Amino acid sequence: MREQNWNDKLKDALREVGKSFLQEELAFYALTSKIELPLRDKLAYCLFKEYNKDYDVKRECNRRDIVVFNKPSTKLSLIIECKATHYHSLLREKTKSKSIQGMIKDKKKGFAKIV
Numbered sequence: 001m002r003e004q005n006w007n008d009k010l011k012d013a014l015r016e017v018g019k020s021f022l023q024e025e026l027a028f029y030a031l032t033s034k035i036e037l038p039l040r041d042k043l044a045y046c047l048f049k050e051y052n053k054d055y056d057v058k059r060e061c062n063r064r065d066i067v068v069f070n071k072p073s074t075k076l077s078l079i080i081e082c083k084a085t086h087y088h089s090l091l092r093e094k095t096k097s098k099s100i101q102g103m104i105k106d107k108k109k110g111f112a113k114i115v
Contacts, residue, residue, distance in 0.1 A: 009050075010080075014043065016046045020046070021042070026039075036083060040059070040080075043082070044066045055070060055071060056074070065082045066079070066080035067079055067080075085099040
């Protein structure tokens with residue numbers, strides 16, 4: 001059996017995230033907090049639960065949303081930056097640019113060196 005790559009692992013974890021919230025729970029979070037936070041936390045937990053034997057999953061590690069290290073070597077395996085935006089923000093040119101710039105900034109931050 002071939003080793004599953006991170007794309008497959010993330011797809012599986014995101015499917016699990018989608019099933020793990022109660023009815024209307026995400027709507028509540030969207031109204032009362034930054035929506036990416038509960039999604040980030042649930043994704044980190046799903047990755048931890050599934051891959052804890054081979055990987056060390058950390059939340060908010062060195063200013064990154066989720067960082068995954070190989071065990072036992074602590075070699076960096078994956079960096080995840082979570083970003084959410086409102087649909088209507090992508091419809092207007094002024095707010096679209098700001099939303100996209102935030103995603104680009106997070107992408108660059110994700111590739112910066114982890115100490």
